Amino acid sequence: xxxxxxxxxxxxxxxxxxxxxxxxxxxxxxxxxxxxxxxxxxxxxxxxxxxxxxxxxxxxxxxxxxxxxxxxxxxxxxxxxxxxxxxxxxxxxxxxxxxxxxxxxxxxxxxxxxxxxxxxxxxxxxxxxxxxxxxxxxxxxxxxxxxxxxxxxxxxxxxxxxxxxxxxxxxxxxxxxxxxxxxxxxxxxxxxxxxxxxxxxxxxxxxxxxxxxxxxxxxxxxxxxxxxxxxxxxxxxxxxxxxxxxxxxxxxxxxxxxxxxxxxxxxxxxxxxxxxxxxxxxxxxxx
Amino acid sequence: xxxxxxxxxxxxxxxxxxxxxxxxxxxxxxxxxxxxxxxxxxxxxxxxxxxxxxxxxxxxxxxxxxxxxxxxxxxxxxxxxxxxxxxxxxxxxxxxxxxxxxxxxxxxxxxxxxxxxxxxxxxxxxxxxxxxxxxxxxxxxxxxxxxxxxxxxxxxxxxxxxxxxxxxxxxxxxxxxxxxxxxxxxxxxxxxxxxxxxxxxxxxxxxxxxxxxxxxxxxxxxxxxxxxxxxxxxxxxxxxxxxxxxxxxxxxxxxxxxxxxxxxxxxxxxxxxxxxxxxxxxxxxxxxxxxxxxxxxxxxxxxxxxxxxxxxxxxxxxxxxxxxxxxxxxxxxxxxx
Numbered sequence: 337x338x339x340x341x342x343x344x345x346x347x348x349x350x351x352x353x354x355x356x357x358x359x360x361x362x363x364x365x366x367x368x369x370x371x372x373x374x375x376x377x378x379x380x381x382x383x384x385x386x387x388x389x390x391x392x393x394x395x396x397x398x399x400x401x402x403x404x405x406x407x408x409x410x411x412x413x414x415x416x417x418x419x420x421x422x423x424x425x426x427x428x429x430x431x432x433x434x435x436x437x438x439x440x441x442x443x444x445x446x447x448x449x450x451x452x453x454x455x456x457x458x459x460x461x462x463x464x465x466x467x468x469x470x471x472x473x474x475x476x477x478x479x480x481x482x483x484x485x486x487x488x489x490x491x492x493x494x495x496x497x498x499x500x501x502x503x504x505x506x507x508x509x510x511x512x513x514x515x516x517x518x519x520x521x522x523x524x525x526x527x528x529x530x531x532x533x534x535x536x537x538x539x540x541x542x543x544x545x546x547x548x549x550x551x552x553x554x555x556x557x558x559x560x561x562x563x564x565x566x567x568x569x570x571x572x573x574x575x576x577x578x579x580x581x582x583x584x585x586x587x588x589x590x591x592x593x594x595x596x597x598x599x600x601x602x603x604x605x606x607x608x609x610x611x612x613x614x615x616x617x618x619x620x621x622x623x
Numbered sequence: 624x625x626x627x628x629x630x631x632x633x634x635x636x637x638x639x640x641x642x643x644x645x646x647x648x649x650x651x652x653x654x655x656x657x658x659x660x661x662x663x664x665x666x667x668x669x670x671x672x673x674x675x676x677x678x679x680x681x682x683x684x685x686x687x688x689x690x691x692x693x694x695x696x697x698x699x700x701x702x703x704x705x706x707x708x709x710x711x712x713x714x715x716x717x718x719x720x721x722x723x724x725x726x727x728x729x730x731x732x733x734x735x736x737x738x739x740x741x742x743x744x745x746x747x748x749x750x751x752x753x754x755x756x757x758x759x760x761x762x763x764x765x766x767x768x769x770x771x772x773x774x775x776x777x778x779x780x781x782x783x784x785x786x787x788x789x790x791x792x793x794x795x796x797x798x799x800x801x802x803x804x805x806x807x808x809x810x811x812x813x814x815x816x817x818x819x820x821x822x823x824x825x826x827x828x829x830x831x832x833x834x835x836x837x838x839x840x841x842x843x844x845x846x847x848x849x850x851x852x853x854x855x856x857x858x859x860x861x862x863x864x865x866x867x868x869x870x871x872x873x874x875x876x877x878x879x880x881x882x883x884x885x886x887x888x889x890x891x892x893x894x895x896x897x898x899x900x901x902x903x904x905x906x907x908x909x910x911x912x913x914x915x916x917x918x919x920x921x922x923x924x925x926x927x928x929x930x931x932x933x934x935x936x937x938x939x940x941x942x943x944x945x946x947x948x949x950x951x952x953x954x955x956x957x958x959x960x
Contacts, residue, residue, distance in 0.1 A: 430700050432895050435941040441934025448927045568759040602770035609763040616756040
């Protein structure tokens with residue numbers, strides 16, 4: 337029983353870390369521009385397909401396809417942000433929600449056209465497969481890899497946000513956009529960079545997710561709900577909040593599905609509604 | 624809309640009678656409206672083979688109207704309204720399948736009352752939150768209901784759907800036929816009834832107060848308007864109407880699939896509303912007609928074209944016609960309110 341709990345905690349934490357990589361970008365851009373981008377999951381899907389193509393068509397190793405997924409998602413997202421999204425910053429929540437849902441529809445249709453509706457499996461390198469045994473419990477190697485990568489990204493993000501010039505600019509813009517602009521900050525540029533980084537991370541998350549949850553054209557929709565829960569529960573513009581929210585959701589999701597498979601998802605949504613009603617700004621939200 | 628608000632404001636300062644006259648002038652029937660409702664009857668003669676589709680459209684239009692009341696008029700963005708649609712469908716379906724009572728009109732009332740009751744309870748949660756949290760709470764409640772229905776498969780039939788519904792003839796006279804004559808008459812009549820109620824509501828002073836909440840929540844308490852009460856009221860009414868449309872679906876198709884509660888349905892109805900134009904009731908009907916007709920045509924060829932088309936259409940409408948097709952037409956005709 338204790339062993340089961342440890343394994344569930346481990347798997348849940350690994351899943352949570354995946355959710356964190358997928359959603360942290362949305363949390364920061366939402367906090368920065370108040371732009372509700374439901375197409376965030378679509379950038380994750382893009383990253384996934386880029387990784388699949390890179391490995392299959394170009395024969396690149398898995399580790400090289402990951403940065404490629406990041407770069408592709410970042411480039412495409414900044415292109416879309418500059419041409420389309422920026423027109424909607426003042427357009428109201430409903431229009432933002434609908435426009436980005438439209439984008440999810442279109443991207444799912446394009447993915448189906450190019451790759452078909454089937455799952456896109458990838459072959460991991462040998463050293464990432466299998467599991468290791470510690471104290472009689474078997475831990476999946478890929479999940480350990482996932483946790484290590486995510487923790488490294490978290491450390492990088494926290495360091496970047498706390499210690500670098502760009503990080504200070506982002507924090508200033510999140511806290512008060514007007515004052516930041518008044519001090520001479522180019523908020524739009526800061527936002528474009530943040531948007532690219534956040535979407536790039538989603539792309540990376542999409543590539544990392546293939547082994548855990550698979551990849552098909554419904555990825556953007558399927559993960560939208562998870563990503564939104566992380567953002568809403570964690571609070572806007574907070575890396576710590578997203579981290580805690582993602583870990584909580586990941587563990588809750590895996591534990592729910594393991595111990596009470598019938599009502600596991602039900603409990604997750606119940607928790608979501610309860611948290612939001614008690615703290616509408618999320619567990620770590622300030623505004 | 625702002626002009627509208629100022630108009631009323633000035634008129635109330637003049638005399639209470641003037642503002643009442645203004646409201647009354649708004650609720651006068653125009654030629655276009657009468658022509659539209661007469662045109663819905665033409666389906667019987669010109670497209671008799673499409674009557675089942677037409678009744679689907681009428682059901683969806685009623686659902687879209689219920690969402691228009693909360694989203695278009697009161698400004699509550701909801702991504703979980705299928706919750707009430709599905710509740711109504713299951714209530715009517717279970718009444719027949721498990722309790723053996725297949726009388727359609729009482730079934731409608733029962734389903735509508737139940738959905739309204741749940742809507743009333745949920746409305747207390749809805750008015751507590753705004754912005755992203757509001758969207759997430761509506762989404763969460765919708766998903767919650769879906770999972771609940773899935774978990775209660777002994778009652779709802781789960782993913783297999785609810786079977787064994789037997790709807791009795793309407794008023795004991797009109798049996799549901801294979802071609803959908805009864806189904807379309809029945810759904811059209813209910814749609815018209817729901818429309819009349821909604822029309823009465825939005826053209827009342829209560830409807831005006833709702834628009835005030837939509838335009839500026841903070842000013843409403845300042846002019847002495849209890850906006851939370853207003854929101855609760857309209858949310859409850861909207862839930863009851865959504866339940867009505869769900870019950871219609873259960874009774875005309877004699878089956879309830881888990882899909883009635885799905886996120887897809889919640890999202891689709893908002894899409895229809897935006898296409899047609901929010902805050903003008905007819906936008907909801909027009910949106911439902913276009914959406915279902917195009918889907919019927921396109922998904923026959925390839926469902927993926929359908930998603931591509933609807934996604935592109937959404938983006939274009941948001942960018943270039945933020946008030947939807949009817950809003951865009953009204954602006955072209957210079958009759959913008």
